[in-house]
Amino acid sequence: MINIAVTGAAGRMGGRIITAIHEAEGLELAGAVEREGHGLIGQDAGSVAGCGANGIKISASLEEALKDADVLIDFTFPEVTLANIAVCAELGKSIVIGSTGFTPEQRAEVEKLAKQIPVVLAPNMSVGVNLCFKILKDVAATLGNDFDMEIVELHHNKKKDSPSGTAVRMGEIVADAVGRDYNQVANYHRQGMCGERSKAEIGMQTVRGGDIVGEHTVYFIGMGERIEISHRAMSRDMFARGAVRAAGWLGKQGAGLYDMQDVLGLK
Ligand code: NAD
Numbered sequence: 001m002i003n004i005a006v007t008g009a010a011g012r013m014g015g016r017i018i019t020a021i022h023e024a025e026g027l028e029l030a031g032a033v034e035r036e037g038h039g040l041i042g043q044d045a046g047s048v049a050g051c052g053a054n055g056i057k058i059s060a061s062l063e064e065a066l067k068d069a070d071v072l073i074d075f076t077f078p079e080v081t082l083a084n085i086a087v088c089a090e091l092g093k094s095i096v097i098g099s100t101g102f103t104p105e106q107r108a109e110v111e112k113l114a115k116q117i118p119v120v121l122a123p124n125m126s127v128g129v130n131l132c133f134k135i136l137k138d139v140a141a142t143l144g145n146d147f148d149m150e151i152v153e154l155h156h157n158k159k160k161d162s163p164s165g166t167a168v169r170m171g172e173i174v175a176d177a178v179g180r181d182y183n184q185v186a187n188y189h190r191q192g193m194c195g196e197r198s199k200a201e202i203g204m205q206t207v208r209g210g211d212i213v214g215e216h217t218v219y220f221i222g223m224g225e226r227i228e229i230s231h232r233a234m235s236r237d238m239f240a241r242g243a244v245r246a247a248g249w250l251g252k253q254g255a256g257l258y259d260m261q262d263v264l265g266l267k
Contacts, residue, residue, distance in 0.1 A: 001026060001027070001028055002026060002027050002028070002070050002071060002247065002248055002251045003027075003028050003029075003030035003068055003069045003070050003071075004021055004027055004028065004029055004030060004069060004070070004071050004072070004073055004244075004247050005029075005030055005031035005032065005033065005062075005065040005066050005069035005071070005072045005073070005093075006018055006021070006029065006031070006032050006033070006045070006072075006073050006074075007033045007034075007062065007065075007072060007073070007074045007075070007076050007080070007084055008033075008034070008074065008075050008076040008080075009032035009033055009034050009040075009045050009048070009049075009058050010034050010038060010040045010048055010058065011075065011076070012158075012236060013075035013098060013236060013239060013240065013243075014032075014049070014075060015048065015049040015050065016049075016236045016237055016239070016240035017073055017075065017240045017243055017244065018032065018045055018046060018048075018049035018051060019049050019050065019051040019237075019240065020237065020240040020241050020243070020244040021244055022046065022049075022051040022052070022054065023051075024244050024248070026248065027244060027247065027248055029045060029046070029054055029056050030056070030065070030067075030068040030069040030070075031056060031059065031064070031065025031066060031067070031068065031069050032045035032056050032057070032058045032059065032065060033058070033059055033060065033061070033062050033065045034058050034059075034060060035060070035080075036060045037060075038058075038060070040058050041058055041059065041060050042057055042058065043057065043058050044056065044057060044058075045057065045058050062084060062087050063087065063091070066087070066088070066091055066093050069093060070093065070094060070251055071093065071094040071095065071096060071247045071250055071251060072084065072088055072093055072094070072095045072096070073095075073096045073098070073243050073244070073247055074095060074096065074097050074098065074099060075098035075099060075243070076099050077099055077101070077160070078099055078100075078101050078102045078103070078106050080099070081097055081099040081102075081110075082106060082109055082110070085097070085109075085110060085113050085117075085119070086113065088113075088117055089113045089116045089117050092116075092117065093117065094117055094118040094119070094247075094250045094251065094253075095117065095118075095119050095120075096119075096120045096243050096246045096247050096250060097110065097119065097120065097121045097122075098122065098123075098125060098239065098243055100123045100161055100164060100165030100166075101160065101161030101165060102165075107121075110257070111257055114255065114256055114257035115255060115256075116255055117255050118250045118253040118254060118255055118256060118258070119250075119256070119257050119258065120246040120247075120249075120250055120258045120259065120260070120262070120263060121257060121258075121259060122242075122246070122259045122260040122263075123164070123165025123166050123168070123169050124165065124166040124169070124214075124239070124260070125238075125239045125240075125241075125242030125243045125245075125246060125260055126231070126233060126238045126239055126242055127238065127242060127264060128231050128238070129166055129216070129231050129233075130242075130260045130261055130264055130266055131266065132170070132216075132229060132231050133169065133170070133173055133261065133266075134261070134266050135229060136170055136173050136174055136177075136218055136229060137173050137174070137176075137177050138177075139174075139220060139227065139229065140173070140174035140177035140178055140220070141177040141178070143220050143222070143227075144178060145178055145199065146222055147220040147221055147222040147227075148197065148199075148219075148220075148221045148222075149174050149175075149178075149202045149203075149218065149219065149220055149221075150202065150203040150204075150205075150218075150219040150221065151163075151167050151170055151171055151202065151203065151204050151205070151216070151217070151218050151219070152205045152206075152207065152216075152217050152219070153166070153167040153204075153205075153206055153207070153214070153215065153216045153217075154206075154207040154208075154209070154212045154214070154215040154216075155206070155207075155208055155212055155213075155214055155215075156208070156209070156210060156211050156212050156213065157208050157209050157210060159208060162206045162208070163188070163204050163205075163206045164206070164214065164216070166214065166216055167204060167206070167216055168182070168204075170216060170218055171186055171202050171204055174202065174218060175202055180200055180202075182202065185200045185201050185202050186201070186202055186204050187201040187202065187203050187204065188204050188205075190203070213233040213234060213235060213236060214232075214233040215230065215231070215232045215233065216230065216231050217229065217230040217231075218230075242260060242263075245263060246260065246263045249262075249263045250263075
């Protein structure tokens with residue numbers, strides 16, 4: 001049995017993750033955490049998630065929630081995740097990180113702490129998106145510099161970070177496949193007389209609205225033809241199931257930084 005604690009327990013993803021743990025074999029919820037002062041502290045985590053009371057009360061103390069846990073699943077925000085991974089490193093617990101929007105400095109901090117404990121860090125835990133990552137690498141490498149690459153992503157109007165962590169990862173993969181540095185070639189903004197598109201740039205556009213769970217399209221645009229590789233998420237459940245699968249997988253790994261490609265055996 002692998003015991004799991006969940007941070008952001010009352011959040012959009014937290015509830016789906018608690019439900020996915022409830023439905024998984026060999027995994028059990030051992031703790032649930034919300035931010036200090038949250039109105040649902042002290043409530044039953046299963047009832048809040050809608051999968052039935054399980055006797056685990058939502059707590060404001062990560063240390064208390066980790067007491068009986070082997071792995072933490074954290075879908076919160078980068079600042080919160082950095083504080084949480086430090087606690088996991090101190091207590092020798094593994095962590096699955098779903099939070100997105102890390103700066104390069106924050107990511108370096110995660111990499112440093114992953115030398116002490118097993119960590120899965122993935123901006124998108126869906127099997128379909130991770131398969132797209134693999135396909136995108138092959139397509140970009142095959143088309144080389146003859147096709148312009150542009151990325152468009154759509155999300156709900158409550159999303160705080162832009163572009164999505166998934167879109168940035170897609171940009172990094174296709175840039176890397178043709179020998180470019182994504183951070184040097186990403187173009188987030190075109191307005192007015194900004195001139196012709198440069199050969200190397202990768203356009204990155206975001207759309208925000210309503211309740212869109214998450215959609216990503218990478219365009220490979222050539223002379224007279226175009227390839228579009230799209231992924232559309234219809235519900236948050238596949239992210240939750242991916243995170244729970246990663247927690248089960250991580251239980252058997254040594255210290256190090258892993259991603260969903262490792263978890264799914266796609267490397
Ligand atoms: P949300 O705002 O609904 O949930 C976040 C929760 O974290 C909130 O309930 C908030 O109260 C809680 N929180 C804040 N500070 C905390 C603390 N110190 N301790 C414990 N809990 C704390 O957001 P969401 O839609 O669930 O998304 C959360 C994160 O997951 C975002 O970064 C989002 O981009 C990311 N996400 C990742 C994937 C993936 O597959 N990796 C999928 C969807 C969302």
